[in-house]
Amino acid sequence: MLERQHLAILFEVDRLGSLTAAARQLNLTQSALSHAIRKLEERCGTALWEKDGRQLRLTQAGEYLLKLSKRILPQLERAEQVLGDIRSGQRGTLVIGMECHPCHQWLMRVMQPYLEAWPDVDIDLKTAFHTGGVADLLAHDIDILITPDPYETRHIHFTPVFAYELVLAVPEHHELAKAGFANPQDLLSETLITYPIEPERLDIFTQFLLPQHCYPYKHRKVETTEMMLQLVAAGRGISAVPDWLLRERTEELNIRAVRIGQGGIHKNIHLGIRTGENKTDYIAGFLDISRVTKVTTPH
Known part of the structure; x- marks a missing residue:
């Protein structure tokens, strides 16, 4: 079975020019590196490289996997970074539900600084609910509920922001x-x-x-x-x-x-979130920006 390690070996050997340097980069012994490629060759039924004096020359199969490694390895590294960001609350999709018609104008004033501060977070907005905003929040259909009329429960906490x-x-x-x-x-x-x-x-x-x-x-x-x-x-x-x-x-x-x-x-505009989710960074970031976003009022 082709594994990420096989692609990484081919990539580093090509980049660094030797088995020794590639093994050091991958925290492997040279023997373990050679063994991993040999086992893959046995499963594939074809050689991946051949020795040409002191140099290694990739076979057609080896060239194919090298090209594959140059495409796939950066994508895997990017995927790991994204997953790490999601895990740490730096990235995700924030679904906002709104029960307040005029709150749209206020929300637009929050959106610009939020999108600038959290470029890796996507925003989705819902104004129609299956069974009501609180029910959709409990059902995880939305992450934040904007409402002037909070209905606090054991599982939902509302914060007045304006x-x-x-x-x-x-x-x-x-x-x-x-x-x-x-x-x-x-x-x-x-x-x-x-x-x-x-x-x-x-x-x-x-x-x-x-x-x-x-x-x-x-x-x-x-x-x-x-x-x-x-x-x-x-x-x-x-x-x-x-x-x-x-x-x-x-x-x-x-x-x-x-x-x-x-x-x-x-009145107050309130933001409702599920209890405990204020620890998610991009949700906490939305709450922080909402608290400091001001709009002018008549004299």
Whole structure:
């Protein structure tokens, strides 16, 4: 059977020019080196090299295996390096699950420094889950879950990485733009624009409207933050969004941020990982970069 050692012997003999030097490089005795090639020749039924005075001359079979060694040995060395990196947490595929629509903009700010710091780690992003983000995390379908609504279990640990306030985005000349904050009753005559999520999972409903038995005049759902803000700017409704999303767009779109209730709705982006996996280097690296990634917030 052809083994890596056979290819290494042919490679080093060709590179160093002698059996003695090759044996020293491979930590073998010259006798053991010659014996290994002789056994291979017996199994193959053909000679690999012949002596030409004090020199060795490769046969056609030997030349073939030498060319093979020059292709395969670097690949094997590379494979061992990659496996070592994976074992030590320096390399792998990081699968990120996201349960938060506006978190996409925040994640993009994390991605650039992370990809630069971890060039050997591949990234995959999932926004659709088989049975929910926590279940997919437990099933090892994802490695990190990004969510503003953590559900901690014995096997999952959530880390808050970025605090923000949920605010109402309203047109510049809207009556609420002049108010210090909005009351639930203020939305009874409004079109509320949200992401395509059930009201039972939206903070503007669960923490603000429903406790006061209020419901907006109309509830409109759209897929993207950009579309949502454009509709608000056009006077087609108001929306509840993270404060930092409005910072760069307030003046451009002529929209204003209004506090939701006198105390506001304060949230955190959390990263959930399986217990103990914070010791995996490239996961720990993502957590570290996430903690220091800042986004601007409105004054």
